[in-house]
Amino acid sequence: MSKVLVTGAAGMLGTDLLAVLAASPSFTVTAATRADLDLTSPAAVRAAVPGHDLVINAAAWTAVDAAETAEEEATAVNGAAVASLASACAASGARLIHVSTDYVLDGVASSPYPEDAVPAPINAYGRSKLAGERAVLSLLPTAGYVVRTAWLYGEHGRCFPATMLRLAASRETVDVVDDQRGQPTWSLALARQLVALAAAPDAPAGIYHGTASGETTWFGFARAVFALNGLDPDRVRPTTSAKFVLPAPRPSYSVLGHARWASAGLSPLPDWHDSLTTAVAAGALKPR
Numbered sequence: 511m512s513k514v515l516v517t518g519a520a521g522m523l524g525t526d527l528l529a530v531l532a533a534s535p536s537f538t539v540t541a542a543t544r545a546d547l548d549l550t551s552p553a554a555v556r557a558a559v560p561g562h563d564l565v566i567n568a569a570a571w572t573a574v575d576a577a578e579t580a581e582e583e584a585t586a587v588n589g590a591a592v593a594s595l596a597s598a599c600a601a602s603g604a605r606l607i608h609v610s611t612d613y614v615l616d617g618v619a620s621s622p623y624p625e626d627a628v629p630a631p632i633n634a635y636g637r638s639k640l641a642g643e644r645a646v647l648s649l650l651p652t653a654g655y656v657v658r659t660a661w662l663y664g665e666h667g668r669c670f671p672a673t674m675l676r677l678a679a680s681r682e683t684v685d686v687v688d689d690q691r692g693q694p695t696w697s698l699a700l701a702r703q704l705v706a707l708a709a710a711p712d713a714p715a716g717i718y719h720g721t722a723s724g725e726t727t728w729f730g731f732a733r734a735v736f737a738l739n740g741l742d743p744d745r746v747r748p749t750t751s752a753k754f755v756l757p758a759p760r761p762s763y764s765v766l767g768h769a770r771w772a773s774a775g776l777s778p779l780p781d782w783h784d785s786l787t788t789a790v791a792a793g794a795l796k797p798r
């Protein structure tokens with residue numbers, strides 16, 4: 511029986527992680543919300559980690575646009591706090607699975623980024639998350655796992671499909687950008703993958719890409735959300751990023767390659783459309 515500490519346990523991914531871990535007889539779980547364990551307190555982190563074989567860090571500063579004007583605060587959570595978590599894991603011999611993001615990459619490629627692509631973030635959130643990745647990889651060279659995800663949606667948080675369904679209830683048409691490509695990833699599918707990684711003690715440390723297989727644009731994602739919910743997908747209209755300027759620049763190509771899962775004896779996550787179909791059928795996506 512492996513003892514697991516889940517940080518960020520009340521977040522969208524953290525909530526799904528707890529459900530997946532609870533269904534497995536192989537783990538006993540300590541769930542730490544921000545109220546239980548503020549990761550920016552090194553003393554609290556040092557006290558919380560001992561006694562666990564594994565830490566899964568689902569906590570993060572996730573306000574991408576706010577990070578542009580609060581990079582120091584974002585880095586305190588996504589960089590410095592991750593370093594203290596990694597140090598505490600190193601001191602107590604625990605493995606660490608840390609969740610990161612496609613935003614550490616520059617997003618200008620035209621074929622999927624391999625796990626060893628050179629990071630080059632284009633916004634403050636990406637820089638803050640890269641600081642966390644580097645801390646994990648340097649402090650835990652044989653016991654640190656960085657799992658990058660992207661375009662995450664799920665039952666327990668604000669997310670794109672829920673927003674589309676809310677807008678569909680109040681507008682006839684919705685304009686959605688069609689010039690950013692990525693991999694819509696169901697948080698429950700990612701949670702299952704992280705638990706599979708946790709159960710693979712011989713998996714080599716390092717970077718893995720925890721995004722769905724396949725790829726689409728936000729426009730394609732929105733059309734699928736409409737269609738799977740019995741709404742006319744033609745109510746979604748394509749637009750461009752130039753018409754939707756946000757404080758933080760967004761990568762135009764966020765498609766990640768999945769080759770490294772094979773080294774852990776695992777398959778990549780399922781196809782994005784298959785997972786979306788399952789999530790809708792399970793009633794996981796309501797207007798929010």
Ligand SMILES: NC(=O)c1ccc[n+]([C@@H]2O[C@H](COP(=O)([O-])OP(=O)(O)OC[C@H]3O[C@@H](n4cnc5c(N)ncnc54)[C@H](OP(=O)(O)O)[C@@H]3O)[C@@H](O)[C@H]2O)c1
Binds near residue numbers: 548550661
């Ligand atoms: N959502 C996406 O599209 C996306 C894309 C790429 C990567 N990711 C990564 O995926 C992971 C999970 O994201 P998510 O969407 O599940 O995020 P989320 O719903 O925002 O959950 C993050 C959790 O971290 C907690 N937290 C924030 N600061 C903390 C601190 N100082 N100490 C302890 N906990 C703290 C938050 O608590 P409060 O709510 O109380 O602040 C929240 O419960 C993150 O690493 C994120 O960077 C997400």
